[in-house]
Amino acid sequence: MLQVSYIRDNREQVLERLAVKNFKQPILVDEVIQLDDKRRSTQTQLDSVSAQANSASKQIGDLMRAGKKDEADAIKANTGAWKEEIKQLGDLLTAVEEELQQKLVLLPNLPHSSVPKGSTPEENEVVLTNGAIPELPANALPHWELAAKYNLIDFELGVKITGAGFPVYKGKGAKLQRALISFFLDEAEKAGYDEVMLPLMVNEASGFGTGQLPDKEGQMYFVGNDNLYLIPTAEVPITNLYRDVILKADELPVKNCGYTPCFRREAGSYGAHVRGLNRLHQFDKVEIVQVVHPDHSYDVHEKMSLHVQGLLQKLGLPYRVLRLCGGDMSFTAALTHDMETWSAAQQRWLEVSSVSNFETFQASRLKLRFRNAEGKTQLAHTLNGSALALPRIVATLLENNQTEKGIKIPEVLVPYTRFEWID
């Protein structure tokens, strides 16, 4: 959520930045400013009437104690009008605040100055490409056929017990999942992240805190009996660990990592590009999250991006880094780098990680502050990144590493899988 005071003081800049994100309702900016004016004047009125009423109450108390009941009653006679006015102004203030809030949450985060303008994925900027694109023989198989051939993943069984998009991993397929999770967590720990293991369902306040609600309500599974949402990413429970928290300056940066399954409804996305592991309703992911001082968040973003790239390099996967254009970025992000690996059999790039700086956008919803050098509270910056999401990594690994004698496991994973080949 953007801060009203910032919008008020930087109207032109806000409009300009929103345009980079192709924001369709710039009128909201002026509406927010107007509502805020109204909010402030209403509060000023309310405060002054309340102050009068408070001082009258105090007088009454003093008089009663002094035994001057008549004088107290005389003041009491005048309080009716104030009460009415306080109630009316209070109701008005609540209504204005609600309306302001409703408009405010519709404003997306402002993109960083390095974010290219654009509205489609084609307009994302390729920052770098790394690793050799493997040449596969003509009879190379896509991962869903490899998964069937080597009995690694059973999509049909998943359909039977749950539904499409809920795969069943078997044998070496299951072990590969476990190996990747452990590998990613160990790498994160080496990079200084403290591991947490989290609830897989969150309440509404948490969904709001990180920006899933109300914007992306339809993307989450909702457990109505208990008013809980299945997490679409570990970002939600991890970042919400710090909701309503004021950190000491020396507690920054906060670095956490965690593995969780992720649940996404992915409503409306069907077709060839969702085959196999390309898009699932449930998948596994290791997430890294940082809460940092605003002065450092872009350096940290770069470091997180490099951490993710390091994982891909260790796994020997060719990848590229995209700086997302304004229109392709999420509602909440100020800057996002997507990492994509080259799927040799599908001949396309697959997104495996997204590293974002949210600046204060989540922090303002979360009320996540720290005490700055002047001793005042200040909103922190939050960042997160997938490190990494498993399914497309598995897809790419299977496809790119397929040989005549089977699928070769990358060396760094062998200590975790305890097998070198899937054959």
Added chain:
RNA sequence: GGAGAGGUGUCUGAGUGGUCGAAAGAGCACGCCUGGAAAGUGUGUAUACGCCAAAAGUGUAUCGAGGGUUCGAAUCCCUCCCUCUCCGCCA
């Protein structure tokens, strides 16, 4: 699921209608003391919003949340949420 207890500041914990944003203690910060430390001692120590160019200052709100009674609510009433204990069930 049944029965009971309770939610106060960083923590412990007082407070059953007015001077309570809230005693006291602990913790923390700064100072004094000390060769240094401990002890001792002094001061300070919530958040948000408004007014003000800003600081200073000042106003308002906040004692789980929301509503009500009252001139006045941490304190009384109602609703909801949460936590704990016992019983039952159970990985």
